[in-house]
Amino acid sequence: MSAKVVNADVGATDVAVAATQPASSGFVAFDPGKTNLFDLDRVSLEDFFEQTLGEKRFRAHQVMKWIHHRYVTDFNDMTDLGKALRAKLEQHAQVRVPQVVFDKASTDGTHKWLLGMDPKNAIETVFIPDKGRGTLCVSSQVGCALNCQFCSTATQGFNRNLSTAEIIGQVWVAARHLGNVPHQQRKLTNVVMMGMGEPLANFDNVVRAMSIMRDDLGYGLANKRVTLSTAGMVPMIDKLGEVSDVSLAVSLHAANDELRSELVPLNKKYPIAQLMEACVRYALRKRGTSVTFEYTLMKGVNDQPQHARQLLRLLRQFDNAVQMKDAAKVNLIPFNPFPGTRYERPDDAAIRAFQKLLNDAGMIAPVRRTRGDDIDAACGQLKGQVMDRTRRQAEFRKKLESQGLGDAA
């Protein structure tokens, strides 16, 4: 493991974000009078060129390539733009990169960044390389309000939504670090909106950011290589289907309402039947669409044979409803314990038995390897540092103290 700390003071509930960044970081200080071009997808950038700068719309394309393909943020370095246009851009716009508070590389190639979004809030972004692919796990909110019981992010409470610029800024920082060249030297092949936060609770900003990820002038990722993961905000799944063709993943974790409502409180509002109907509608929009169901295995909670059989039944019903074999994909994720949690990771034999039950019934059910263990980059371990306005973090710490674990978190 290597840890690089960039002039930062990172506390448990507060982040003093670095006042300065290395000249090479692309960091630009906040200027409220200027439009951050990370906020604009192709159409809104074309509008900005036409309406604000009085320029031809196609000029926006040149600027998008400079920013997202070549990682240039200084307008003076955009050498195929005329001097007058560069001066106008300087006056009205900026490309504001999130501050890298620190980044860590794991021995298995996983890389994690803590990115400062404002003087009080930071979020985490994780890159996970695997055979032939490189996946970036992107956050959509600072903290999360949904309070899933097994989730480390949930213990941090919720502070605010991230802007489009703050979401796309995560992709920019990672892609630049990797030396990613869209369409040529692709290091970043997939993005999953699976970091901190519920992406569908920040709908407009997430959808605009995903449009930049998929644009040839942005990061050029195919629709199926951008995945949005939701805890099950049913009306917003339908809304997503109206505007986007990205891959859908659902954090399921239990196949009966009683248990799921305990693990994912949102289930009380949108129970499993409603959630599955929304997934069916999403899949039916376009022939051949599958939906991935994430199932975190917790010892003695949801890892028993009857749970596997319930899951199987539910996912087979989904296949039948969309009339496609293997339309439902399932990922089994062994729980990653964090300090103070009451849940445990099942032993390997229990994980294998659960998987075998699904496999024997013809369902492919990969067990996701835990990656980035040495840097806490695993699923459900993204915490960041947030100012907790819900007081949940204080309550969580009180609970730890009462268990004699006061210094553990």
Ligand code: SF4
């Ligand atoms: S699992 Fe996802 S939706 Fe649930 S609390 Fe954690 S970040 Fe939020």
